Amino acid sequence: MPDLAEINEPISELFHKPKTKADWDQYRLSREQIEFFHENGFIAGIKLLDEKQIEALKRALDEVMDPQHPLHHLFHEFHSNESGDPNKVLFHSLGHWRIAEAFHDVIWNPAFRMVASQLLGDRAVRFWHDQLFCKPAHHGGNVAWHQDY
Template sequence: MLDDLSTYDRPIGDLFPVPASAREWERFRLSDEQVEFFREHGYVSGIRVLSDGQVETLREELRGLMNPSHAKRRLFYEYHANESTDPARVLFHALGAWRAAAGFHDLLWHPAFTVASSQLLGGAAVRFWHDQLFCKPARHGGVVAWHQDYSYWTRTTPLAHLTCWVALDDATRENGCVHYVPGS
């Protein structure tokens, strides 16, 4: 049987070191200005949450997960990949990578997410709802229509949740990136 990483309720590796002191935790806090910007506009951006090494580790895991014959594919809640034989044109969408890959599992406990998320939710404890991988080649279809994530979450109340979006590749206007509507 394959190891389902959802059975582990803490990090299993050392990709995202856990701070050893209160001072170390503090470096993950957002500034008062960032929190206020979020309250006013509904998003905050430009926060570097991953080192180059962490990004490369996650990219490597992602390359393996995108293979439809990946040994842990059955652990995903959803898994969609087109059948293109051209790796530059593969579209990929999946939920559940945290169950199949150690880096994506441990990302859930990364203080850069948990500390900032708690701040933005008014100091509330943070609970993971789900992960999602969405990969598309630059300048290729697969456009995601304008939407509010809240419309997909029927078991919660406003401002009791948020989305943490992280690009593992450069996301620019030219190659297709996320856009946020201020105040939405």
């Protein structure tokens, strides 16, 4: 199995590949949504993933959470339970996009790309790194409030 970081384009059909301006326009935020974001610091109610994509990402999560995964060495970081408490699980990883097709291709999701571009002032968006936190319902650990760069 290859390191998916070596592939610089989508490798599945999970996300639509816009070819025309009209294809991209379906993902565009309204001027009101952008103004709301700049005033309030968030936007709610934007559909970024459909059910099929969510299911593919859930299957990929099951795959990458396996500490015995044959490509485990490609993770930049892997913690099966970062909380340290077996009753409060907090899975955390960086590099899963190098291992699972769904996580690899989600960075090309046109809905993500359009929204990010618009909120950054219509600039090109470039992937920096991935980070995944997974907390099981009702007994997951927590990530303390913090400020990233």
